[in-house]
Every structure is written in C-alpha cells, then in structure tokens.
Amino acid sequence: MIQKKVCLLGAFAVGKTSLIKRYVSSLYSDKYLTTVGVKIDKKQLVVNDQAITLMLWDVAGEDDYTTMKPTYIRGASGCIVVIDMTRLNTLYTAYMVYERIREQAGAIPVIFALNKCDLVDQWALEPKHLEQLQALQMPIIKTSAKEGVGVNAMFQNLAQLMLG
Amino acid sequence: MSTYSSAQPTDAEKILAKAIQPNDDSQDLERLRLLLLGSDYIGLLALKNQLQDVNQYTARVASVLAEAIKLRSTENNSALSQALLPSMEEAIERFITSDPQKMANVLYPVMGPAIRKSIHETLNQTLETFNQLLEQSLSPKSLSWRFDAWRTGRKYSEVVLMKTLVYQVEQVFLIHRETSLLLNHIVSEKAIAKDPDMVSSMLSAIQDFMADSFTDESSLNALRLGDLNVLIEQSPYVAIAAVVRGVAPANLRSLLIQTLETVHQRFEPVLKHYDGNSEAFASTQPLLAQCLQAQRQGKNIQKKRPWLAYSVLGLVVAGLSYWSYNEYLERQQLQAKQQLWQQTLAEWNALEGIVILDHQVTANGHVIRGLKDPLATDFTSTLSPQIREQFNPTFEWQAYLSTEPSLTFQRVKQFLNPPQSVELNLEGSTLKVSGTAPVEWVKQLNGAWLYGFGLIQLDLSQLVQVNAQAPLQQMIQAITQTTFFFEQASPVPIASSTEQLPALAEQLKKLKDLATQQQLAVQVTIIGGTDSKGALEFNRRLGLARAQSLVDQLLGLGVPQDLLVAAVSATSSSNGVTAEDGVQRSVTFKVVLERVAKPSG
Numbered sequence: 001m002i003q004k005k006v007c008l009l010g011a012f013a014v015g016k017t018s019l020i021k022r023y024v025s026s027l028y029s030d031k032y033l034t035t036v037g038v039k040i041d042k043k044q045l046v047v048n049d050q051a052i053t054l055m056l057w058d059v060a061g062e063d064d065y066t067t068m069k070p071t072y073i074r075g076a077s078g079c080i081v082v083i084d085m086t087r088l089n090t091l092y093t094a095y096m097v098y099e100r101i102r103e104q105a106g107a108i109p110v111i112f113a114l115n116k117c118d119l120v121d122q123w124a125l126e127p128k129h130l131e132q133l134q135a136l137q138m139p140i141i142k143t144s145a146k147e148g149v150g151v152n153a154m155f156q157n158l159a160q161l162m163l164g
Numbered sequence: 165m166s167t168y169s170s171a172q173p174t175d176a177e178k179i180l181a182k183a184i185q186p187n188d189d190s191q192d193l194e195r196l197r198l199l200l201l202g203s204d205y206i207g208l209l210a211l212k213n214q215l216q217d218v219n220q221y222t223a224r225v226a227s228v229l230a231e232a233i234k235l236r237s238t239e240n241n242s243a244l245s246q247a248l249l250p251s252m253e254e255a256i257e258r259f260i261t262s263d264p265q266k267m268a269n270v271l272y273p274v275m276g277p278a279i280r281k282s283i284h285e286t287l288n289q290t291l292e293t294f295n296q297l298l299e300q301s302l303s304p305k306s307l308s309w310r311f312d313a314w315r316t317g318r319k320y321s322e323v324v325l326m327k328t329l330v331y332q333v334e335q336v337f338l339i340h341r342e343t344s345l346l347l348n349h350i351v352s353e354k355a356i357a358k359d360p361d362m363v364s365s366m367l368s369a370i371q372d373f374m375a376d377s378f379t380d381e382s383s384l385n386a387l388r389l390g391d392l393n394v395l396i397e398q399s400p401y402v403a404i405a406a407v408v409r410g411v412a413p414a415n416l417r418s419l420l421i422q423t424l425e426t427v428h429q430r431f432e433p434v435l436k437h438y439d440g441n442s443e444a445f446a447s448t449q450p451l452l453a454q455c456l457q458a459q460r461q462g463k464n465i466q467k468k469r470p471w472l473a474y475s476v477l478g479l480v481v482a483g484l485s486y487w488s489y490n491e492y493l494e495r496q497q498l499q500a501k502q503q504l505w506q507q508t509l510a511e512w513n514a515l516e517g518i519v520i521l522d523h524q525v526t527a528n529g530h531v532i533r534g535l536k537d538p539l540a541t542d543f544t545s546t547l548s549p550q551i552r553e554q555f556n557p558t559f560e561w562q563a564y565l566s567t568e569p570s571l572t573f574q575r576v577k578q579f580l581n582p583p584q585s586v587e588l589n590l591e592g593s594t595l596k597v598s599g600t601a602p603v604e605w606v607k608q609l610n611g612a613w614l615y616g617f618g619l620i621q622l623d624l625s626q627l628v629q630v631n632a633q634a635p636l637q638q639m640i641q642a643i644t645q646t647t648f649f650f651e652q653a654s655p656v657p658i659a660s661s662t663e664q665l666p667a668l669a670e671q672l673k674k675l676k677d678l679a680t681q682q683q684l685a686v687q688v689t690i691i692g693g694t695d696s697k698g699a700l701e702f703n704r705r706l707g708l709a710r711a712q713s714l715v716d717q718l719l720g721l722g723v724p725q726d727l728l729v730a731a732v733s734a735t736s737s738s739n740g741v742t743a744e745d746g747v748q749r750s751v752t753f754k755v756v757l758e759r760v761a762k763p764s765g
Contacts, residue, residue, distance in 0.1 A: 003345045003361070003440045025359070036373045040365040052440075055345060055365050071372040075343035077440060 003053045004162050007073050009101070010082035011093035012061030015115040018145035019082065020056055023152065038072050047159045054155065068097070073104040078162045080154065082113045085142075086122040091129055098136065109161035110138045113154055117142040246429055253447070295470030302472070331410030332458035337364050338427065338448060339403045340438050344368030347402065347445040350452040355409075367405055371396070397421050399428045401435035406455055416457065423451050501554060505530070508551055516540060517566040529556025537566035539574050580609060586627070598626030600757050602637075628684065628757045636678040640755045643671050643688065648714060648751040652695070655709040657751070669721035676727055679757060686727065689754040690714055693733045696748070707732035714751050 008016045017039070024041040043054040059072045073079070079101050084090040094112065101110060112133060114125070133140060139157060143150035197205055214220045236244045260267045309327060313320040334355035338347040346364035351357040374384040387394040393408045397420045404424045408416065427448055428435070434444050509532075513520045517540025523532045544559055551557065566572075573590040582588055586599040597609070606629050609622075630637045646668055648661040672688060679686035692711030694703040711730035719725060733752075 001442070003343075003442065005343045005345060005365070005440075036366075036369060038369045038373070040362050040369060042359065042362055053361065055361060057365065057369070069372065069376050071376055072369065074372075075341075075345075077343070 001051050001053060002163070003055060004077040004159070005057065005075050006054045006158065006162075007057045007059055007076045007079045007101075008082060009059050009068065009073070009079055009097045010061060010113075011084065011087070011090040014061065014082040014084040014087075014090050015145045016058055016061065016080075016082045019080075019113065019115060019143060019151055019154075020058060021145070022148065023155070024056060037069050043155055045155060045159050047156065047163055050163065052159050052163065054159065068100070070100055070104050073101055076101075076105050076108060078109045078111075078158045079105070080111050080113055080158060082115050083125070085114050085116050085125050086119055088124045088129070091125060091133070094133075098138075109158060111154060111158050111161075112136075112138055112140045113150075114140060114142045115145060117149060118144040118147050242426075243429075246426065249430065291470050291473050295473035298472045298476060330459040331408055331412050331416075333406050333408050333412075333416070333456045335360070335407040336452045336455045337367065337403075337405040337407075338445065338452060339364045339368060339405065340435065341368070341398060341401055341403050343438065343440070345438075345440060345442070347442050348448045348452060350449065350456060352456045352458070355407075364405075367394070367396070368403070371403075395420060397424050399424050401432070401438075402427055404455075413459075416455075419455055419457070423455055426451060504551075505555060508555075512543065515543060516568040517571050518543075519564070529558065531558050531560065533560045534562070535564040536561040537568075537571055538563060539571045540566065594621040594623050596623040596626065600628045600630055603629045603631050628759060630757070636675070636682060636684075636757075639671060639675045639678060640757075643668070643675060643753050643755055646671075646753055648710075650710055650749045650751075652749065653698075653706065655706065655713050657710075657714070665717055666721060669718055669723050672718065672723045672727060675755070676724060683759070685758045687729060687756050687758075688727055689729045689731050689756070690718075691731045691733045691752050691754060693748045693750050693752065704732050710751050 008020065010016055020041055020043070024043045026039075026041050037060045039058045041056045041058060043056055045052050045054065057072055057076070059068060061068075081094045081097050081101075082090075083094045098110060101108070116122075130140070139161070141150050141154045141157065143154060145151065201208075214224060233244065306324075309323045310320055312318075313323040316323075332352060332355075335349065335351045335357050337349050337360060339345070340347050344365045344367075346361050349357070349360040349364070351360075357363075370387070371384045383396075383398055385396050385398075387396075391410055393410075393412055394405055395408060395412060395417055396403060396405045397417065398404075402424065404420050404427075406412075406416065406420055431444065431448075509520055509523065512518055512532075517537030519535040520532060521534045523530055525531075544557075547557070565575075569590055573588070576590075576595060577588055580588070582597075583601055583605060586597060586601045586605070589596040589598070601609075606624070606627065609624075630640075646664055648657040648664070650657055650661075675686060675688070690711045692707035692709070692714075694707045694710075696703075698706075708730060711732060715728050715730045718728060
C-alpha cells in the first residue's frame with residue numbers, strides 16, 4: 001500500500017472542502033479548518049492495479065486577511081490548486097499558491113481545478129486567462145462539486161502523475 | 165630485507181632487482197626512493213600490494229573476522245546486532261524459502277516445548293481474565309465502581325480504568341516527518357483506535373500549527389486532554405507518538421527516544437528516500453510493541469492467585485459432581501427397580517397355570533397380559549405392598565387349560581370325585597387308582613375317561629372293586645360305623661360302648677371268613693383318638709393305649725390276631741378337627757381289602 005500526501009489549496013471559498021466532501025472518508029469536522037487551519041481526509045484509489053491512499057490536506061483558504069501556512073505543503077507528493085471560475089481574483093491567488101508550492105515542495109505534480117464549472121453564465125475567467133494558465137504546462141480539470149463533475153477524474157489523474 | 169623477501173619473495177625481489185639496475189634511466193626515481201627508504205619502502209609496497217589484491221585482502225580480513233566480531237559484541241551496545249539484523253533476516257528468509265523441511269527439522273525439538281508453554285500461558289491468561297471479569301462484575305469494589313459510574317454519568321469501563329490503572333500506552337504511531345504519513349501503528353488490546361492514518365497526519369498538522377503559531381525553534385512534544393496524554397519524540401526523519409492514558413512515567417519517554425534511535429539507525433536510507441511505501445516498516449512492529457507498557461495500581465501489580473476464578477470453578481465442579489452423583493443414584497434405583505420387576509415377572513411366569521404374554525408401562529402403572537388356568541393360585545390378591553406401591557400392576561387374563569401335572573391331577577380329582585376309600589396317584593402320564601371302590605364308581609371311571617386331561621394310561625391293578633349290596637361290603641360298613649367312646653384321660657371305654665364288643669367280635673370273624681372266601685386279604689386298623697387337650701406325646705400314648713385295650717379285648721373274644729392292627733390318629737389341637745372333644749375321645753375302625761396274589765403255577 002502506497003500513501004501520498006496531497007494538498008488542496010486555493011483562495012478562500014473556492015470550494016476545496018466541497019470538492020472532497022462527498023468522495024472521501026472523514027474523521028474530523030470542518031471546524032478544524034478555521035481553528036488549526038487544516039483538515040485531513042483520506043481517499044483510497046486503485047491506479048494501474050496498485051492501491052494508493054491519498055492523505056488529503058484541505059488547507060484553509062487564503063485571502064486578504066488570512067495567510068496560508070506554508071509548512072502544511074511540506075512533504076506533499078502532489079497538489080490540487082482550486083480556482084473559482086466565477087471569481088477572477090482566485091486565479092491570481094492560484095498563481096501565488098503555485099509559486100509557494102514550488103518553493104516548499106519542489107517539482108511535484110500539480111493539478112488546477114476550475115471549480116463551479118456548472119455556473120456557466122457567471123464565469124469570470126476568459127479564454128485568455130485560461131491560456132495563461134495553460135502556459136504553466138500543468139493539467140487543468142473543470143470540476144463541479146455541486147454536480148459531482150470531474151472530481152474522481154481529478155484524483156485519479158493526480159494519483160497517476162504521482163506514481164510516475 | 166630477508167623477512168620481506170620471504171613474505172613476498174616475488175614482488176620484493178622484482179623491485180629490488182629493478183632498483184639496483186644501474187643502466188635503466190626510467191627507474192631513477194624508484195631507485196632514489198629505495199636508496200632513501202631502504203627496506204621500509206619494500207615493506208610498504210608489500211602492504212599496498214596486499215590491500216590491492218582482493219584475494220590477499222580477503223584472506224587477511226578473514227583471519228581476524230571472528231575476533232573482530234567478538235570484540236565488538238563485548239562492547240555493551242547493540243550496534244553490531246542491529247547492523248547484522250537485516251542481513252540475518254534476509255538470510256533466514258532465503259534459507260526457509262529454499263528448504264522449508266530443513267528448517268522444520270531444526271525447529272522440531274524446540275517447537276513442542278514452545279507450543280506447550282504457549283498453551284500454558286494462554287490458559288493462565290484466560291483464567292486470569294476470567295478472574296478479573298468476575299472480580300469486576302461481582303466484588304463489592306466493582307459494585308461501588310458501578311455506583312460511581314452511575315453517579316457521575318461515565319462509562320463503567322472508564323471508571324475501572326481510572327481506578328485501576330496508573331498508566332497504559334494505548335497506541336504508538338511511527339510517523340514520517342516530512343510527509344506526515346504513517347509508517348507503522350500499534351494499538352494495545354483493550355484500546356480503541358480511530359483511523360490512524362488521519363490521526364498521524366493531524367498530529368503532524370497540529371505540530372506544524374503549534375510551531376507556526378508560537379515558536380519556530382522547538383517542537384511540540386506532549387499533548388494532554390483529561391487523563392489522556394500524547395508523548396511525541398522526533399528524529400530528523402521520523403517521529404514517534406505514544407498515546408498514554410494516565411500518568412506516564414519518565415522512563416517511558418526514554419524508551420520512546422531509544423526506539424526512535426533504533427528505527428533511525430536501521431532505516432535511515434529508506435527514510436531518506438521515502439516514497440509513501442511503508443512495507444519496509446512492518447518489521448518495526450516488535451520495537452513499537454515494547455512501548456505498549458502499562459502499570460496497574462499497587463494491589464494488582466502483585467501476581468496473585470485467581471482465587472475467585474478457582475472458587476467459581478470449584479463451585480461448578482462441586483455442582484457437577486453433586487448432579488452426577490444424584491444421576492448415578494437415580495440410575496442405580498431405576499436399575500434395581502427394573503431388576504425387581506423382571507424378577508417378579510419371572511416368578512409369576514414360573515407359577516403353575518400362569519403364562520405372562522406381555523407387559524406395558526402406562527401412566528397408572530404396569531399392565532400385564534397373559535393366560536391363566538382357572539385352577540391356578542390367585543397370586544394377585546396376595547401381592548406384596550412393595551410391588552403394589554412401585555408398579556401398581558393390573559392384570560388382563562385369558563382363561564386356558566394348563567397341562568401342568570399338578571393342575572391336571574387336581575382337575576382329574578375334581579372331575580372324578582373319588583370315594584374316600586380310593587386313593588389317586590399321578591405318575592408321569594399314568595393315573596394310578598388304588599383302594600376299595602364300589603363297582604358303580606369304577607364303571608363311571610372307565611366310561612368317563614377322557615384323554616383330554618392329557619393322561620395316557622389308567623392303572624387299576626391296586627383297586628378292589630366291591631359291590632355295595634354284597635355281604636362283605638355290608639359287613640365292612642357295619643364295622644366301620646362302630647365307635648367306642650372314652651372318659652377323659654382313660655384308656656378304658658365307657659360302659660355303654662363296651663356292650664358293643666361281643667357283636668363286633670362276631671362281625672370281625674365273619675369279615676375274615678367272607679374275605680378269605682373271595683380270596684382277599686383283609687386288615688382292620690383300630691384307630692385310637694384323643695381330645696386336643698394335653699401334650700402331643702401324652703395324647704399319642706393315650707390313643708395307642710385305647711386302641712390296644714380294644715385289640716386286647718377283641719383278641720380275648722376270639723378274633724384272629726393277624727386281622728387287627730392298633731394305630732393312633734393325629735392327636736393334637738393343630739390337626740384342624742373342629743368336632744367336639746367327646747367325639748375325638750373314641751376308637752374307630754378302618755377296613756382295608758387287598759387282592760391275594762395267586763400262587764404261580
């Protein structure tokens with residue numbers, strides 16, 4: 001059994017917690033996010049006939065008033081950076097977070113999740129923004145926590161990248 | 165120089181030979197070295213050669229290997245065994261895989277004792293657990309704990325733990341520091357562990373949180389919640405966390421540090437390049453298990469005999485013995501009853517005129533079915549109270565005619581109703597009739613004879629047939645009707661009786677003549693009787709004296725002597741005669757006629 005530490009990062013209220021809520025086994029309540037700044041969940045997958053356990057660190061979102069604790073990223077084998085498609089500034093936060101990841105954890109696999117993709121009429125991200133993001137050459141997956149779109153694929157994809 | 169040349173003759177001589185060649189320009193430097201350092205240089209070269217040549221070096225090390233290991237193992241630390249452990253493990257694993265039978269043979273002598281010891285230990289442990297359970301559920305102490313639990317609203321198990329335990333290490337986590345992933349986890353028997361993967365990560369997160377929030381320099385090494393403590397120790401790559409209930413002793417932390425060091429020492433390369441695969445750390449299980457320590461309160465530390473368990477077991481054994489003894493007694497009683505029943509049935513079956521066909525047990529008692537001859541003894545009215553009480557038998561009889569000799573004889577006698585002067589005897593299947601019988605009766609006997617009685621032959625050779633109208637018969641009747649009476653205790657007949665004497669004497673003489681004429685032998689028995697008063701012996705003598713006195717008087721009157729025989733009748737009160745004593749104080753006469761055997765030829 002292989003275990004991997006995975007961090008879910010992104011701006012405040014982009015839907016990190018919602019993304020994983022229905023797909024993982026939980027031991028701790030959401031209040032840890034606001035108190036300790038992190039909540040840990042577990043997701044078990046099978047990739048290429050190999051069982052893998054993802055320890056998901058749901059790290060409290062970053063905004064103007066809160067700073068993400070970089071130590072939580074240390075030791076991670078992969079990261080999911082969540083962007084809210086209806087709020088442009090979450091994309092900028094994502095860039096900052098991405099840089100933080102590279103500082104703290106080096107060249108680990110990162111996936112960008114474009115969340116709330118179901119709210120098509122409220123999209124604030126334009127094609128040019130997406131092109132900029134693609135320039136980072138990291139996988140981008142559209143997800144919807146509300147409708148359960150792309151979440152499993154996202155975890156599966158990341159697990160595959162981490163196993164090389 | 166000779167020493168080196170003898171040790172390494174080829175190399176040393178070669179070098180020396182080269183060095184002293186004056187015309188070789190390229191070896192100038194070498195020559196210079198040789199001249200400056202002399203024989204030391206040759207020695208150094210030989211040593212260098214030894215180190216470079218694999219075979220030589222191996223041989224050199226081999227010669228001191230055993231001593232080196234011995235020296236290292238005497239130094240009081242476990243570094244050598246820890247260094248050898250992975251190789252040893254691998255070697256043993258290979259050995260077992262390649263030839264399991266050999267390993268089985270090697271282990272055979274130790275397996276038996278080990279298994280026995282293990283079973284013994286397990287039994288002991290079970291007994292102790294049982295005892296503990298009893299103590300916890302039955303003793304006054306446990307009742308007071310239950311009361312405490314009820315009063316404070318806590319769980320009973322919590323109260324017990326609180327009251328009995330000084331401390332117990334419930335879980336030990338081995339955590340990879342960088343990734344916060346769980347390398348191994350161990351939990352004590354009675355503790356409950358929630359998802360250790362997540363707990364491990366969360367512990368690390370909290371540590372990071374503390375470090376970020378308050379200080380960067382030192383790390384969190386203890387958490388406390390109520391009586392639950394988490395002790396944490398860290399090394400560069402790995403952290404160990406022990407969840408302790410109660411007050412942890414100081415040496416527990418040293419043990420954790422020691423364990424951490426050992427893990428670090430053994431797994432450093434794996435830890436450095438840890439990729440999330442924790443399989444290699446499965447072997448840390450025994451190390452972590454050492455940390456699962458516990459201490460109970462004073463009284464319980466001393467190992468005491470599980471008296472409560474013994475006494476409960478004793479009670480159970482006593483109960484079982486009592487029960488089985490009772491069972492045994494009941495079985496014995498039942499067996500005796502059955503035996504008695506079989507015996508009784510056999511006895512009944514052996515009775516003449518009774519055949520038991522079958523018997524059944526009903527709610528009310530035993531029902532016996534069988535055959536019964538009307539003449540058979542009615543034993544059912546004289547059953548013993550024991551039989552009645554135990555079996556309450558009821559009988560269903562069917563009538564039948566038995567061919568048992570005694571019953572046949574009884575039936576024949578009843579049917580033939582023979583006169584008093586006739587005697588019947590049954591010998592095998594032959595009925596013998598003897599005595600004197602009237603001709604009419606004999607006729608009836610011959611006519612009525614039925615084989616239906618199961619008799620085959622009739623023997624009348626001893627029977628004298630007489631005609632009731634004939635003078636002989638009339639004479640016999642007259643004689644037998646004569647009776648002499650006596651006064652009490654007197655052998656002399658009363659006067660009124662004596663008057664009959666002359667007539668009787670005449671009758672007797674005539675009887676003799678008539679019998680002789682008919683070629684019959686005749687005998688008259690004079691039977692003296694007494695009343696039932698007085699002793700038996702006295703009465704016998706008195707009866708005989710009365711008979712003899714009459715015999716004497718009759719002889720005096722000319723009656724032939726061979727005709728008369730004096731006899732005495734049964735003379736005691738037990739003879740069942742209910743006639744008046746006056747009648748018994750008498751002399752009576754019995755006449756017996758017999759055929760005279762004709763002289764042969």
